[in-house]
Amino acid sequence: MKRYFFLIIIVISLFISDCLIFGRIIADDCADYAVRAEFIQKEAAPGDIITLRLSFEIQAGFKLPDNPEITGLKDFDILKKINRANGIEIDMFVDSMEDINLPGLEIYVYNQDGKQKTLKSNPAVLAVDPLIKVKPAENLLRPIKGLISTEYGIKRILLLVLAVVLIILVIIAIYFIFKYRQRRKLCPEVPVLPPYLKALNRIDELVAPGIPDGKEGKAFCFILSEILREYMGAIRNFNALEMTTHEIAGLVKNKSDIQLLNLLKKIDLVKFADAFMSKTAFEEQVSLSLEYINRTKPKEV
Numbered sequence: 321m322k323r324y325f326f327l328i329i330i331v332i333s334l335f336i337s338d339c340l341i342f343g344r345i346i347a348d349d350c351a352d353y354a355v356r357a358e359f360i361q362k363e364a365a366p367g368d369i370i371t372l373r374l375s376f377e378i379q380a381g382f383k384l385p386d387n388p389e390i391t392g393l394k395d396f397d398i399l400k401k402i403n404r405a406n407g408i409e410i411d412m413f414v415d416s417m418e419d420i421n422l423p424g425l426e427i428y429v430y431n432q433d434g435k436q437k438t439l440k441s442n443p444a445v446l447a448v449d450p451l452i453k454v455k456p457a458e459n460l461l462r463p464i465k466g467l468i469s470t471e472y473g474i475k476r477i478l479l480l481v482l483a484v485v486l487i488i489l490v491i492i493a494i495y496f497i498f499k500y501r502q503r504r505k506l507c508p509e510v511p512v513l514p515p516y517l518k519a520l521n522r523i524d525e526l527v528a529p530g531i532p533d534g535k536e537g538k539a540f541c542f543i544l545s546e547i548l549r550e551y552m553g554a555i556r557n558f559n560a561l562e563m564t565t566h567e568i569a570g571l572v573k574n575k576s577d578i579q580l581l582n583l584l585k586k587i588d589l590v591k592f593a594d595a596f597m598s599k600t601a602f603e604e605q606v607s608l609s610l611e612y613i614n615r616t617k618p619k620e621v
Contacts, residue, residue: 568584
């Protein structure tokens, strides 16, 4: 009996010593931190907004700034911070499927002289429910056939898209053909005149108001030169309108063309050097121009 009594005393002594040791550890932990950090929520899920409560007492003479500086929160999505009478509440956004492991934080308070004091908090953990729970063996990529319906097949879908595109192109082509025919009915095409006939008609229009005399013939020379250059370029296959008289001289070999070139040089003197030319001289220039056109026009005309 006495042996059992001593055994019971030993067990009770061990239990009491363990409790005392545990209580000492908790007391030591609490003594190490001036700030108590705890999550108001017991658990969270991705997308939730949770609140972290930091409870502490500020020593007399020190003050917490309106926007307190807290280190250790850089890896968290902070929405807002609210100063309370006995601490701070921080709203955070849960953007991870892993448990939230809050490290020890540091809060800075200041006195009137600007002296800084650091308050440290305990670490805290909040369990996060990932919402989608799968077995490790099932958490693998699955073939796309099981996710997307392939009843019609990719080829059939491509053929359908191609058919729609072709129908749209046909409709557009029909529309433009219809508009083109309507335009032709409303605006019949003007027959294109041969170069010689166009030049003769323009000269007739030029001399119809009368041939000028003296310096009044400068504009007359510009138009006559343009008619002759356009005609020569059309029958000799070069752009005489964009070339100087000197450049044209390097291309022409025909005797009639050389004679016309001399005429163009005289006209250039009136155009650019304000040379005087009488009415009789203007009439001679027109006559030589008509002679050149009639000499170089097609033989069957």
